[in-house]
Amino acid sequence: MSSTEHTELMSTESFKTKVKNGIKDYFSVDAWKDRFPITRWLPQYKASKGLSDVIAGLTVGLTVIPQGLAYASIAKLPLVYGLYSAFMGSFVYLFLGMSKDITVGPTAIMSLLVGQYGKPIDEYGEVHDPTYAILLAFFCGIFQILMGMTRLGFVTNYISAVVISAFTSVSAINIGFGQIKNLLGIRFQSETFVMDFYHLFKHIKETKWPDLVLGISSILFLALMRFGKNKSQVRLDKIGKAGPTRVKAPWKALWILGTARNAVLVVIAAGIMFIVEMNGSIGQITLTGNVTSGLPPFRPPNLGAENILKHLNIGLVIIPLIGFLENIAIAKGFARQNGYKVESNQELIALGACNLANSFVSAYPTTGSFSRSAINSQSGVRTPAGGVVTGAIVLLALQFLTPAFRYIPKASLAAVILYSVIFMVDYEIVSQLWKLKKIDLLPLCAVFFPSLVLGIEYGTIIGISVDILLLLYPIAKPGYHVEKNGFVILKLKRGIRFPAVDLIQTILDEKSLMTKNPTSVIVDFTHVSSIDFSVVEGIKDTCNSFKKRGLKVAFVNVLAKVRFVLDHGNIDNLFMYDSIEEAIQDLKEGNDGQQTDGYSKLDDNRKENSSKTGSLRKIKSASLKKDKEIEKEKLVADDIIDSSYTMDSSV
Incomplete structure (x- = not known):
């Protein structure tokens, strides 16, 4: 059984278990006591x-x-x-x-x-x-x-x-x-x-x-x-x-x-x-x-x-x-x-x-x-x-x-x-916000002044709208850092959702594809805990654009469930690596036109596996055992970073 099929099976079993436990909890005695709290304190009255x-x-x-x-x-x-x-x-x-x-x-x-x-x-x-x-x-x-x-x-x-x-x-x-x-x-x-x-x-x-x-x-x-x-x-x-x-x-x-x-x-x-x-x-x-x-x-x-x-x-x-x-x-x-x-x-x-x-x-x-x-x-x-x-x-x-x-x-x-x-x-x-975070004065004013002129209900709607825009802004404009080490390396500082797709494509175009001497790029997904359909489509378009110029887009440090989504995205010319160093080494070999026998065999193995999942992956790894160990480490990291991302988004 391939790793993809194993993941799908585990996901199905996990879903069934959650549904079963959810139904059991809903009809439990404790749950009904929670719905009528008087049943908890009245017997001890x-x-x-x-x-x-x-x-x-x-x-x-x-x-x-x-x-x-x-x-x-x-x-x-x-x-x-x-x-x-x-x-x-x-x-x-x-x-x-x-x-x-x-x-x-x-x-x-x-x-x-x-x-x-x-x-x-x-x-x-x-x-x-x-x-x-x-x-x-x-x-x-x-x-x-x-x-x-x-x-x-x-x-x-x-x-x-x-x-x-x-x-x-x-x-x-x-x-x-x-x-x-x-x-x-x-x-x-x-x-x-x-x-x-x-x-x-x-x-x-x-x-x-x-x-x-x-x-x-x-x-x-x-x-x-x-x-x-x-x-x-x-x-x-x-x-x-x-x-x-x-x-x-x-x-x-x-x-x-x-x-x-x-x-x-x-x-x-x-x-x-x-x-x-x-x-x-x-x-x-x-x-x-x-x-x-x-x-x-x-x-x-x-x-x-x-x-x-x-x-x-x-x-x-x-x-x-x-x-x-x-x-x-x-x-x-x-x-x-x-x-x-x-x-x-x-x-x-x-x-x-x-x-x-x-x-x-x-x-x-x-x-x-x-x-x-x-x-x-x-x-x-x-x-x-x-x-x-x-x-x-x-x-x-x-x-x-x-x-x-x-x-x-x-x-x-x-x-x-x-x-x-x-x-x-x-x-x-007002003085507290001025000292701590001045940008928060914006939703405060957006509620206060329109409420005096238009009425409380309209001022409240305007204020909440401004507050939500401030909340969504980091999602549309995620922090990033760009390095150049023979190739353009884009390091994302937070997870990405569909509003950020255009920004990422623009960065890759301006830093590499549209320059006089375009190079392949490496995108670090360390802090990306999940992606949606629009992100997958954006990656597909970007990979195709680079392929037409004879270049590659390499994704590194990809977490398990993000890798699973990309595998099922039918993305041609998709390359994923376990580290930036590994990606740099492989891209250099590829750019020189020198592919080792080991790389070719690994490439053939990836193509064989992709025929079962419908996607093409080209990953260089030292050994199958090392792959499994790294995958386990990333599953743990996935949970930790996913929790951190959720807390960060809620704040």
Whole structure:
């Protein structure tokens, strides 16, 4: 059996083994436990864990209610839809989620993206038809589940940290600047940051001073409460868990109040407005107005709505991808911090199931919230069951507290949003990139500035496109080094794919074929771990061009699986050698017209073998035994270099 036939047989057997093992693993008990992570932690659930989950769930619940109301305004929906989006995800994630810290619900960034799509139903464009936001949650869920089932979670790996940082920062600026009008008590319609900036100064004279005073007071209150929370955290860390309860109690109470500062602010502001209304002066401050009471109906989204594609547009792709990216970044961050693991595709399925279920309770797309997840973790949550308590708090608020929400001032909700997003702006990354790698400032700017002018969705697409081009550039322009030692020696510094074919042909033409004294060339394939069909075709054309001039193209240090592809490429005039020195020696003999008997016999052997494989190879070797030893060494090197190339490409 020839080496080629042996390789083909081994490849077939390896494929069958992989398929068999893959089917076995898919239906294994462990695999199904991974698909329903609740089956892993529920059997070990204890009362002590339950108490920790209840405390964490209550704390997060007090945070999500004011945030949900505030984020609904960013999504350009009636405020109650923020609460509709805050409970179902917690229940679904309980069964499918792998992170104990994640809390799924409305977030500032997802709300901003949802607000970019839909059908306005008021003259200012501040409120959209909820039908399309609900449909967006439905399609978002389907998209994410399909991606998870087909194991496409790796797609988000191609969105770099630079693009994510730029996206987060520009989103925070858009959200914050868009809330200034509510802080000032003025109204106007706008779609982008530039238009916000223009209309803000155009309508600045319409500022309502009571709204402005209340808004600034709310921001100062939140800053004071945050300072108190941080101070209490430092004191609690110094006291330690073993410290006396009477010493820890006041600091713990201050920490809880600081953590729930948004809820405290909303309660105080609504209480003041209630008292003001009793005195007949409520008209001076802008309130949120009536909020629909009761639980949302459980029904499927309206798939018969008009012009779904027109109103949702590119959001059908952008929102599920960004939602998953935000969720997995948070989940992996807390997993590393707290010593457990999460799997990207399972998280994708879990998030998709949350959004799909959300669409049946009139919710818009949601994802993991960093701020609430941080509170959840700091509150000592032990399992995803903490989300059940959070969801229950939201349901109770919907059922019994919605009449009181009408007294919440818009300026106070704007303060909640402004103070939340201000910490999302990553201004330090600019100086870091300037010091480390200036070229990475290009995708950052490609996201940032177009987002301010054209909108977040278009800026994100432009930034990701620029980032991918930077990633592909080294593949199209691989590093190389050219030497001349009687012949032209081309040393490639990385693997090659089809975009690099034209470059390699140009180099060989300029350095040898098109010169006054053309010579044969040697191409060093040491760092080439794999090639594709286009590369093979390019090599075939190059070899033919050199053959017409009576010259040769010699390939050296060719790895086993690359050699296998070349053997099956039907390339005439193909020469492969084990080293540069061997190639130089043989090319010199060939150029002088002096072929030794040994070379002729080896050539005859190669021709005989090529009749079985359909390709012609001419390789000079000391002995068959040496060939086999070298082949074994190259198989090992193949695996090592292939792994290195994969890591290099991913970076």
